[in-house]
Amino acid sequence: MFDKSFEDLIDIEDYTDKELEKIQRIIEQDEDENPLYELELVYRGQPKAAPRPKVNRANATMYDPGQKDKKMLKSFIIEQLDDIDNFKLIEGEIDIELKIYIPMIKSIRDSKVKRYLAESGKLRPLTRPDIDNYEKTVYDAINGVVFVDDSQIVDVRAEKYYSIIPRIEIKLTYREKPLKCSINKKK
Numbered sequence: 001m002f003d004k005s006f007e008d009l010i011d012i013e014d015y016t017d018k019e020l021e022k023i024q025r026i027i028e029q030d031e032d033e034n035p036l037y038e039l040e041l042v043y044r045g046q047p048k049a050a051p052r053p054k055v056n057r058a059n060a061t062m063y064d065p066g067q068k069d070k071k072m073l074k075s076f077i078i079e080q081l082d083d084i085d086n087f088k089l090i091e092g093e094i095d096i097e098l099k100i101y102i103p104m105i106k107s108i109r110d111s112k113v114k115r116y117l118a119e120s121g122k123l124r125p126l127t128r129p130d131i132d133n134y135e136k137t138v139y140d141a142i143n144g145v146v147f148v149d150d151s152q153i154v155d156v157r158a159e160k161y162y163s164i165i166p167r168i169e170i171k172l173t174y175r176e177k178p179l180k181c182s183i184n185k186k187k
Contacts, residue, residue: 024179034092035065035176039146041083043076043168049102049129050136066137073141073168081146092145092175095155100134108162120164131160138168146172 012020041058050070053062081087102125108114117123135158139150145152 027032039172041170046166049133070141093154095173097171098158104162
């Protein structure tokens with residue numbers, strides 16, 4: 001995420017020496033004052049995909065039928081965060097890796113060969129729900145609990161697997177605060 005120097009990303013000839021020095025100074029100061037951290041969380045339970053919002057026909061209001069699942073995931077995450085000394089809400093940019101392990105379907109569970117292939121990650125789910133619906137459930141559950149807002153997520157990797165132990169593994173790589181430059185200042 002933060003391993004490329006700015007020389008690799010821009011045409012240096014378009015910048016004055018003063019501009020390049022300022023950019024380098026901001027980057028070095030940010031790396032010194034705002035190191036990279038990792039946070040790993042595991043939800044042990046059956047992953048639930050975010051369902052589409054529904055309409056209550058009696059009073060024509062919208063509601064979220066997946067709210068109960070999000071609350072359960074959120075409380076599980078809060079419990080894990082309580083075990084971390086001095087955890088503060090993340091304000092900086094975030095890379096997130098999700099590994100979603102859904103229960104094996106009967107045809108896989110009943111075959112030793114297929115079960116082995118599934119657990120080793122060789123046989124992957126090509127079924128619904130879509131992976132982005134699982135992602136949405138996770139983001140909604142940890143929004144305001146782990147980070148300020150899911151708009152801070154700048155890089156995502158999500159993978160879906162079968163497992164005899166359904167779970168969601170969440171790995172966040174982040175900086176506590178945004179890069180110090182005028183575009184990221186709070187208004």
